[in-house]
Amino acid sequence: MxxxxxxxxxxxxxxxxxxxxxxxxxxxxxxxxxxxxxxxxxxxxxxxxxxxxxxxxxxxxxxxxxxxxxxxxxxxxxxxxxxxxxxxxxxxxxxxxxxxxxxxxxxxxxxxxxxxxxxxxxxxxxxxxxxxxxxxxxxxxxxxxxxxxxxxxxxxxxxxxxxxxxxxxxxxxxxxxxxxxxxxSALNAVDLQLKTDAPDNTFTHGTRPTLKLSLAVPEGLPRIDALLALEWLDLLTAKTVVTRSAITLQGGTPQELTLKQDLKPGVYRVRATIESKDRTAIDELAHTAQCLLAYSPARLTADLPDDWPLGAHIDKKLPPMPGFRWFRYFTPWSDIHKAPGVYDWAEFDRVFKSVKDVGGRVMIAYDGSPLWTSARPKAGLPWSASGTANPPDDWDVQRDYLIELIKRTQDERGTLAALELCNEANTVERWQGTPQDMLAMARTFRTAARTSRTPVKIVGLAVSAGHQQKFVEDQINAGLLPLVDEVSGHFYEEVMSPELATPINNLPRHVSLIKDPMHAAGFNLPLLNTETGIDFAARVNGLPPAQDTLNQIHRADPRFNPKEPWLLGSNWTQVSERRAAATYVTGTTQLMGLGVTRSFYFNYFAFTIDDAPSLPWVALGRFGDVIYNVDYKVIQPLEAAYPDSDGKDGSPKALAYILGRPGERQVIVAWGFLSDTSIGRSKHWQRWLDPLPMRVKADVHDAVLSDLYARTTSTINSTGGSLQFTCGEEPVFIEINPAQASTGRVK
Known part of the structure; x- marks a missing residue:
């Protein structure tokens, strides 16, 4: 990680x-x-x-x-x-x-x-x-x-x-x-409680955001005629809608009100305040109750197919969130297998059950060996007192542990569906074995997986972000591919670098780093992105800061170096919450277009803030909704451009992909980025790209164009074989229903 x-x-x-x-x-x-x-x-x-x-x-x-x-x-x-x-x-x-x-x-x-x-x-x-x-x-x-x-x-x-x-x-x-x-005062003695019954204050596809406001007036207080003020703050636009209504409160008589609101996808802060009828301030702190909630048309886990391309991480603090079918779980061997024959499954059982209860699939990610399984001194894993990066002296010990794990998780649905070999074994902190040791591990995993009544796939490589060509080639040349069902890599800075010409590192190059040597060896295994994450700037006064504001801060910092604008000293510059959300969607789309079948989002990076999901979850839920009834395994790039751009460094370029089979429902996902063929690395340091006129080559009629958060929706038709609309770095969706697609108008 x-x-x-x-x-x-x-x-x-x-x-x-x-x-x-x-x-x-x-x-x-x-x-x-x-x-x-x-x-x-x-x-x-x-x-x-x-x-x-x-x-x-x-x-x-x-x-x-x-x-x-x-x-x-x-x-x-x-x-x-x-x-x-x-x-x-x-x-x-x-x-x-x-x-x-x-x-x-x-x-x-x-x-x-x-x-x-x-x-x-x-x-x-x-x-x-x-x-x-x-x-x-x-x-x-x-x-x-x-x-x-x-x-x-x-x-x-x-x-x-x-x-x-x-x-x-x-x-x-x-x-x-x-x-x-x-x-x-008597007015401010009213106890207000505002809450939702939705898990994690999360509202999903087919649900209407609903809150319960409880008001309790203490015994002995007189009747109070007042105003109930409700504020709905949209964190995306920073706009607030306020309503006021008369309310009568009687001492000792509690009231409960149900508040329902039709909302567009986003994150909202709802605040309730009791005011005097003339709205005179009682004191400098009017008593309020508030609640943060999120709405996105994400589908429930059980309603998603097994080949769903969106996954997430789970642990004791991260529950399985809607919108994802697969969940990757780090279960360090050393945390469970305390000594020969001694296991502690308590935490594992709770986390695994949370996925089973929502109908999901689990991939177990391996991370280190128990100290007692190796005669060598402790190596790596500085965060684990009981673990080591050394492989075990006896692979049968690991086999027996895995068999016990599989036996414990068996169910008819196959909740346990994959085991991933050593996480980021290209780093000495996590792995100090040889390529031959990795083959021994793969054989051990394979032997254990055969004891399962339902299929359990073995996933290999789990290579970290960055240029790791030698590690990948060494593992493949050693003979790893025949022993695994799928291969995996991690995409961090790469998801914010979509252009192949970008120096140092970019998304297409990192995909090729795995696929090219795999194809050269005669294999074409499914490729997974088992970690991708963007940590973003904290909210200020409850609102996400804008990317251009953050960039202004970075450039004012004496450590800022325009030759390495992605850094401040040795630290990465900040990403806004809105940019992170957009990039999860655009990066995932590009990965799908390059043949990556599933991405697991590293939602340790603030997918939940103050007891409610953040904009990245909202954006991914919206993306999932538009591709839900589409054959997303069929994806092709479209010719896209900004007509007024010269395409040089610092100028906007466009990307677009169409998902789905001709004659069936299809979706076009389009977005823009600023070209960079000289500086390199992640593009998170660049200015925010506002919507500009874009042209995508496609012959479509009566399609529906909408922005990432469905704030605007309109019908769109091609002119001269191209679609023309405005789009920036936040993607837009163009949904084509089967009637239009069946005419063969999408080219």
Whole structure:
């Protein structure tokens, strides 16, 4: 696993440009508590679990959490009167130089009453108002940082004054500077909860986005005539639609409202707020509830065919997402096979069952051997204390483990469908065997696979991104191909480099790196892309930054070198979420056109953000929807161009492919990129390509043209044997129904 397009780190100067108003070392600019609040400093807390200690900051002392830990604040010294309170913290909101909010999801809180059981753990939410936004108080460029921000509990509290509040940090290094409590008016004492019943707040093909808004008015409060304000923020366009409706609230009478909305594919933040009838602000923090959701016409896993070209990764933190049929699972041998005859299948069983339950297929990716299987000293796998990159001394030990794994996963449907040999064996960190050792492994896998009642394919090579010609040739010359059913490679930076003339590395060349020696050896096995990923820039104030904004930051950084514009120092420059989403679709299409039958997306790279899928998942779901009823195994390139472009470096070029058989439903996928035949590497450093007039040679009538997120749809007809439309780096889809295709008008 390699992050060739990892979310690179930027300098303090660049951050000053981008994170406007967020970076300061002056104490007066550090986020504050809201007005009219009662506060407790970090020093008032008691550590109850794990390790935490006080450290100095410009704002005062911060209670530093060393990993998972919990502390309690006794509220008795505040001498509160019984009533309703808003509560929150000033916390360490981010631990990385460029991610101001990454730590907030790891905090939890609960109330510990003087008598009775504690409340269930709940989350904090970030605040949009300027006085509470993240500030980078200190840190090391390109590394760690101390971001601090004001956060608020997700709901109101009714307190007597003798309770304790427990604050927990679930992972990484958190911190608390201050706890605050704010008495609220009757209107703001209304408890709002906004949620969906959809797994991971994900709405798919055939479903209508639906939320449930719960409103609870505490006992003893008078009738309240108010307004319910609903905001629907579209993260793609940054546009908000607000509606207001009258609502009557009665003390002690809960209400539940169902909110339904017809949405285009995208990611949306929904926020509900109770306002006074004259919309007068009660205080600077109107009480709100919010929820992030995503809609894409992705199909459910069980509804997809076995030859579906879109796959993803899974593990204990990554569930099987809709839109994918196949799931690649790293199951390190050393994590399960603890000692001779000793197995720990608990985590494996949970993850495998999650795929089985949705009707998917699993490919197991091999990664290292248990230390006890080799007499040689530990080598490689620095992330695993129990694993080694050395092959086992006795291949029968691995065979017995694989047979046990297959026996454990057997079902009539064949959920376990493939075993992949050593992941990225071209790297010394993962493999220190010889080509002959790899053949021994392949034979062992083959022997074990024969014990399965359903077919289990063996997949070989799993070569990393980059120029790995010698490794591929050595493995093929050693005789690997007769022992495997499919071959695999990884495409990271390559998916953002579609042009064969691009120096150093590009997508067509990386496909040829595997296919050419395979064909020369007399084989034509299916080629899989078992890892492809694009790590993209974190959202700022809840919105994805634009690519051109990121590029402006990079060029202002003193480390920027125009001869290597893909780097800042030793780190990759940043990719926007929108560019990543578009590239997953365009890169996949080009790979399919070059004969790659399936791509597994490395969705460790933020396919889910704040409990909802991100734009890459939305885009792939939309792509899957347009090819669902198409014979996508039949794909051909079309002649495409920008008529007003000279085609030189820095000018736009066009690509287009048609998927499907003539006489049946077909889809044209078209997009553009900026030519680069001199600088090289991934194109993620280039400016964003807005839609321009494009021409694709095809004779089509009454087809349907739509953009990536289906925001615009229109009928399109060819003129003079060509389709003409506007298109940029985000692809467009031209859907041709069987009636048009059967006339032979697509040429």
């Amino acid at each position: 390699k992050s060739y397009l990892s979310c690179s780190l930027i300098s303090l100067l660049a951050s000053l440009i981008f994170f406007t108003g967020l970076t300061a070392h002056a104490a007066e600019l550090v986020p504050r508590s809201p007005t009219r609040t009662l506060t407790l400093p970090a020093s008032a807390a008691t550590v109850t679990e794990g390790a935490a200690w006080l450290i100095p900051t410009s704002r005062g002392q911060s209670l530093h959490f060393n990993g998972a830990a919990a502390v309690t604040f006794d509220l008795s010294p505040l001498k509160l009167y019984a009533g309703h309170y808003r509560f929150g913290l000033i916390v360490r909101s981010g631990v990385h130089w460029i991610n101001p909010n990454g730590q907030i999801p790891h905090y939890r809180w609960r109330v510990l009453p003087a008598s009775g059981p504690p409340t269930a753990p709940d989350r904090f939410i970030s605040l949009d108002q300027a006085p509470f936004q993240p500030v980078r108080e200190s840190g090391q460029p390109d590394s760690w940082a101390n971001w601090y921000a004001t956060v608020q509990a997700s709901r109101m509290l009714r307190l007597k004054g003798n309770e304790k509040l427990e604050i927990a940090n679930t992972q990484d290094h958190g911190g608390v500077i201050e706890l605050w409590l704010q008495p609220v």
